[in-house]
Amino acid sequence: MMKKVLVSVVEDDRFLRESMYRLMRSLGYTVEIFASAADFLASPRLAETACLIADIHMPAMTGLELYRHLIDTGNAIPTILVTAFPNDADRACALNDGVLCYLRKPVDEDHLTRCVYAALRSAGSPEKGS
Incomplete structure (x- = not known):
């Protein structure tokens, strides 16, 4: 059995964060959730993340700033x-x-869901998590 694909969710709104967590789990993915960009960047699972879902408007670092930071640091x-x-x-x-x-x-x-599938295809990951 192959390892499940990791989808990380960075969302400062707890309700939306948990809702996305449940949706991604229902699709068969391993999911990690984070309340801020800083929490995600400090995670030991950052390098395993096959797809990132991030809110744009968050305190301290926006989703777009997070994306640019990941690109700039080779991630x-x-x-x-x-x-x-x-x-x-x-x-x-x-x-x-x-x-x-x-x-x-x-x-x-x-x-x-279609966007996650597209993200995983672009990363060369299998579409389903199991």
């Missing part, structure tokens, strides 16, 4: 950004920087 992880405050300029900037999906909250579960 390119296929990333999906979510936001309750979407705007075309941020969306264009994120997608031009290489973010795979830019999703509006409340997140459509089917759309998020």
Whole structure:
């Protein structure tokens, strides 16, 4: 049996963080959740993460800043950004920087699932976790 794929969720809203955790688990993934970008960056599981789902608007470091930091430090992880405050300029900037999906909250579960599959394909990971 192969190892399950790790999806990491960085979301400062506890309800949304737990909701994404349950959804990713229901799809068969191993999931780690973090309340901040700093918590994720300090995690020993950062290098194992096959897909990152991050909120854009978080205190201290935004999801886009987290993504850019990962790229700058050689830790390119296929990333999906979510936001309750979407705007075309941020969306264009994120997608031009290489973010795979830019999703509006409340997140459509089917759309998020398709984005995770695309992220895992881009990383060369198997689509299903088991």
